[in-house]
Amino acid sequence: MTQTLVPPSGGEKISIVNGALQVPDHPIVPFIEGDGTGPDIWRASVRVLDAAVAKAYAGARSIKWMEVLAGEKAFNQTGNWLPDETVQACRDYLVSIKGPLTTPVGGGIRSLNVALRQLLDLYVCLRPVRWFDGVPSPVREPQKVDMTIFRENTEDIYAGIEYAAGTPESKLLLEFVEKTFARDFDKIRFGSEKKSGDWQKRLESIGGPARPAPVQVGIGLKPVSYLGTERLVHSAISYAIREGSKSVTLVHKGNIMKFTEGAFRDWGYQVAREHFGAVELDGGPWHIIPDGKPGAGIVIKDVIADAFLQQILTRPAEYDVIATMNLNGDYISDALAACVGGIGIAPGANVNYVSGHAVFEATHGTAPKYADLDKVNPGSVILSGEMMLRYMGWTEAADLIIKGMNGAIASKHVTYDFARLMEGATEVKCSQFADGVIAAM
Numbered sequence: 357m358t359q360t361l362v363p364p365s366g367g368e369k370i371s372i373v374n375g376a377l378q379v380p381d382h383p384i385v386p387f388i389e390g391d392g393t394g395p396d397i398w399r400a401s402v403r404v405l406d407a408a409v410a411k412a413y414a415g416a417r418s419i420k421w422m423e424v425l426a427g428e429k430a431f432n433q434t435g436n437w438l439p440d441e442t443v444q445a446c447r448d449y450l451v452s453i454k455g456p457l458t459t460p461v462g463g464g465i466r467s468l469n470v471a472l473r474q475l476l477d478l479y480v481c482l483r484p485v486r487w488f489d490g491v492p493s494p495v496r497e498p499q500k501v502d503m504t505i506f507r508e509n510t511e512d513i514y515a516g517i518e519y520a521a522g523t524p525e526s527k528l529l530l531e532f533v534e535k536t537f538a539r540d541f542d543k544i545r546f547g548s549e550k551k552s553g554d555w556q557k558r559l560e561s562i563g564g565p566a567r568p569a570p571v572q573v574g575i576g577l578k579p580v581s582y583l584g585t586e587r588l589v590h591s592a593i594s595y596a597i598r599e600g601s602k603s604v605t606l607v608h609k610g611n612i613m614k615f616t617e618g619a620f621r622d623w624g625y626q627v628a629r630e631h632f633g634a635v636e637l638d639g640g641p642w643h644i645i646p647d648g649k650p651g652a653g654i655v656i657k658d659v660i661a662d663a664f665l666q667q668i669l670t671r672p673a674e675y676d677v678i679a680t681m682n683l684n685g686d687y688i689s690d691a692l693a694a695c696v697g698g699i700g701i702a703p704g705a706n707v708n709y710v711s712g713h714a715v716f717e718a719t720h721g722t723a724p725k726y727a728d729l730d731k732v733n734p735g736s737v738i739l740s741g742e743m744m745l746r747y748m749g750w751t752e753a754a755d756l757i758i759k760g761m762n763g764a765i766a767s768k769h770v771t772y773d774f775a776r777l778m779e780g781a782t783e784v785k786c787s788q789f790a791d792g793v794i795a796a797m
């Protein structure tokens with residue numbers, strides 16, 4: 357079954373001309389409700405977005421929403437988890453917004469979220485992390501956390517190129533490594549029957565069952581390219597220049613994964629030098645954009661990922677714009693979100709700055725245990741919508757959303773996640789929090 361999309365009447369497409377987004381007064385914006393808590397959150401968020409636009413432009417502008425299907429709703433209605441029409445709509449209408457989509461662990465479908473990012477080549481996952489006054493946080497000085505994550509969105513081990521243990525594909529790869537890279541094959545600890553021999557001895561020593569040692573090795577590939585790194589780091593430094601940021605930090609594990617994560621760091625510095633005229637600072641490896649160039653004074657530095665994850669707790673003020681690879685970016689976004697009071701208000705965008713395509717979405721997932729309870733915080737999708745409005749150039753409406761969020765949090769009428777940590781708070785439902793945001797605009 358296919359999905360028949362009927363564009364809403366009175367709406368027009370957003371387009372891009374010579375690199376500049378052309379946004380009509382009544383743009384058609386496709387939305388995906390999402391799985392789990394997605395529908396609750398979307399119902400609450402769309403009211404906030406519409407209210408902000410109505411208040412800012414008194415009817416002169418409006419968003420013409422067009423539902424497109426993905427995830428469980430799509431599968432139930434069309435037999436397809438990510439129908440072609442959905443991807444095509446996101447392509448045709450340029451700017452869209454989505455709720456979270458489920459990805460099963462271990463088997464089943466691959467991530468639809470990752471698929472959308474890859475199909476539309478949305479190479480930047482942009483996740484700003486800032487503290488809202490009054491939000492309860494596990495750290496002492498959450499106001500010092502003010503970072504913008506640029507996460508590479510199309511490569512790395514996250515691209516999903518991996519083969520299950522025992523399949524012909526993984527066996528073929530094992531054979532290939534054994535024949536071609538004999539020394540490295542030794543590092544695949546249990547890659548052959550011979551090498552699995554002492555497994556049996558160990559099993560006997562702990563009284564385990566006597567059976568032949570299986571050769572079971574799942575194998576994944578981790579592509580990290582110059583071009584992928586260049587467009588990501590270029591976007592991050594350009595953003596830092598536009599926003600007057602102090603630094604851009606390349607976060608990597610390049611001491612261990614030298615030719616993927618280490619290359620990301622080296623290429624990052626190369627981009628800083630070749631595109632922005634950066635020079636080594638005190639003999640390197642850190643760089644600085646010198647006087648006379650746009651962004652003069654911005655420091656380009658790097659840090660190893662594990663050290664970074666402790667320093668965001670101990671020295672967050674030292675970090676500003678973060679450029680990193682796909683998997684690191686995933687971990688870092690949730691960790692930083694926690695520092696400012698949680699994943700419930702962590703927004704994001706997946707963007708291709710050349711084609712203009714952008715899909716806005718929260719950092720969190722479907723939180724399935726809360727599905728259909730009208731309970732969770734809709735702040736993440738509301739703020740993703742705020743990012744979308746700003747991307748469209750509708751800054752007055754975006755500003756109203758920030759005002760509304762500040763007001764709703766200050767009133768201490770908040771969803772369960774904040775209420776359980778905030779003194780004197782009253783717990784409200786997801787939909788009621790949205791009412792509070794609208795009332796405070």
Ligand SMILES: NC(=O)C1=CN([C@@H]2O[C@H](COP(=O)(O)OP(=O)(O)OC[C@H]3O[C@@H](n4cnc5c(N)ncnc54)[C@H](OP(=O)(O)O)[C@@H]3O)[C@@H](O)[C@H]2O)C=CC1
Pocket residue numbers: 393455456457458459460469699700701717718719720721722723724732733734736773
């Ligand atoms: N972009 C996307 O579509 C994403 C999809 N996913 C998918 O989502 C599914 C579930 O993933 P899971 O690991 O449980 O992670 P989730 O982010 O869905 O949930 C983890 C926990 O985060 C808290 N949380 C999440 N959303 C909210 C919210 N809106 N308000 C308040 N608290 C919230 C809850 O914490 P508590 O229990 O403390 O109340 C929840 O139990 C998986 O299939 C995963 O693949 C995951 C991330 C992104």
Ligand SMILES: O=C(O)CCC(=O)C(=O)O
Pocket residue numbers: 457458459467468469470686689719721
């Ligand atoms: O695609 C998924 O299910 C998870 C994605 C995710 O965690 C993220 O992009 O932050």
Ligand SMILES: [Mg+2]
Pocket residue numbers: 686687690719
């Ligand atoms: Mg994640």
